[in-house]
Amino acid sequence: MAFTPIQQFRAGIEISPEYAYVAKASSRKNQVHIRHLSRVKIPTGILRPSFKNQNIIDENALTECLNNLKKDLKLSKASVALPDSSVKIMIKVYKELPQSDQAVQEMIIWDSSNQLGIPPEDLRCAWEYMGTTPDGSHALVVVSCLDTVIQQYESCLSRSGLKETIILPAGLSQFNFYAHLLPESGRFAYLGLFDAYITIFVFSNGLPVFYKTIRKGLLSGSVSSAIDDIDFLLQYYSSEFPDLELDQIFVASHIKSKLH
Numbered sequence: 001m002a003f004t005p006i007q008q009f010r011a012g013i014e015i016s017p018e019y020a021y022v023a024k025a026s027s028r029k030n031q032v033h034i035r036h037l038s039r040v041k042i043p044t045g046i047l048r049p050s051f052k053n054q055n056i057i058d059e060n061a062l063t064e065c066l067n068n069l070k071k072d073l074k075l076s077k078a079s080v081a082l083p084d085s086s087v088k089i090m091i092k093v094y095k096e097l098p099q100s101d102q103a104v105q106e107m108i109i110w111d112s113s114n115q116l117g118i119p120p121e122d123l124r125c126a127w128e129y130m131g132t133t134p135d136g137s138h139a140l141v142v143v144s145c146l147d148t149v150i151q152q153y154e155s156c157l158s159r160s161g162l163k164e165t166i167i168l169p170a171g172l173s174q175f176n177f178y179a180h181l182l183p184e185s186g187r188f189a190y191l192g193l194f195d196a197y198i199t200i201f202v203f204s205n206g207l208p209v210f211y212k213t214i215r216k217g218l219l220s221g222s223v224s225s226a227i228d229d230i231d232f233l234l235q236y237y238s239s240e241f242p243d244l245e246l247d248q249i250f251v252a253s254h255i256k257s258k259l260h
Contacts, residue, residue, distance in 0.1 A: 011078040013069065013162070014170055015062075015153070016196060017047045022069045022078065038072055040065045049083035051145075056152045059159075066160035077163035081173035082153060084197050084213045088116060088144045089169060091208050092127075093137050112144045124150050131207050139207050143169060171199035171213045178252045188248040189237070191230060200233040204244060210237050 014021040024036040042065050046058040056062050069075065092111065098104050108127050113120040124147045130139040150167070157164050168176075174192050182190060184206045192199035202210040214229055237246075 011073070011075055012081065012173065013066070013078045014081040014173070015047070015066075016042070016083055016170070017049060018042060018195075020062075020065045020069055022073055022075070024073060036073060038069065040068045040072075047083075049085040051086060051088060051149070054152065055083075055086055055149050056156065059152065059156055063156045063159045066156055066162060070160055070162055075162060077165050079166045079168070079173070080153070080157065080162075080164045081168055081170040082145075084169045084171045084199070085215070086145060086149055087169045088112075089172065089211050089213070090115070090142045090144070091211055092140045092142050093133060094140070095137050097138050108140070108142055112142060116144065118146070122147055133207060141172075141208055141211070143172070169213075170194070171197060171201075174252065175199065175201055178250075182250060183248075186247045187244060188250060189234070189246050191233070191249060191251045193230075193251065193253040198229050198233060200237060202237055202241075202244075202246070209244065210240060212236060 010027070011022060011024045019039045019042055021037070021039045023034055025034050027033070043058075043061055046061045047056055049055055090112070092108070094107075098107060104127070105125065109120045109123055109125050112118075112125055113123055116123070123144055125142060125144045127140045127142045130141055133139055153167070154164070171192060174194060175190060178190070178192075182188070182203070187204045188202070190199075190201040190203075192201075197213050197215055199213045200210065201208065212233055214233065234249075
């Protein structure tokens with residue numbers, strides 16, 4: 001018999017060109033508590049995130065880094081976050097959807113293949129149904145990755161003895177951590193400011209309308225300066241949706257480990 005509420009423990013690993021990070025957390029009463037944070041240095045040059053090209057230059061070296069994380073925290077399985085530039089994230093709106101998930105999957109792969117100019121057999125896609133628009137259409141968030149790229153990461157995880165429960169791009173994984181704090185109505189932007197990338201995710205009454213991630217310092221040339229990049233993302237959104245003015249902007253950053 002438990003005298004305190006049962007806590008759900010989970011672990012997450014983020015793989016970046018410089019480090020592999022791991023966090024162990026527990027959830028209780030809809031709150032997430034970080035129990036342990038750790039990282040191992042990834043040798044320079046063995047990981048080059050890219051959507052169309054080989055990502056892992058030295059699979060043995062990355063496998064060893066992951067194995068060190070596993071031994072340090074006695075992990076057996078974890079959710080895994082990949083570099084944002086290894087995937088494509090798109091918001092798709094369809095007037096109608098097939099009845100079965102398998103048929104939806106086939107439609108999304110075919111549609112993404114046409115948009116990205118990549119043969120469907122070379123793509124791996126995942127999607128999340130986000131809801132119905134006022135005109136009855138269906139909104140989805142679609143993540144696409146080259147099969148050869150995701151196989152590289154899966155191979156290193158498997159060889160290190162880690163079992164992945166889910167694989168997501170880092171921007172979406174970080175958003176998921178804060179999502180329960182965001183409103184379900186109104187028009188707002190989530191800005192995620194993290195080590196390498198800045199993400200903007202815009203919602204209107206609970207439905208996604210815009211998603212974009214850029215590398216820090218892309219415009220200014222300085223990793224430490226993100227102001228120009230944030231302004232670029234907001235201006236980019238405004239140019240795409242001039243009639244959808246934002247009511248609020250929420251900023252998430254590891255600096256204070258909270259949404260403010």
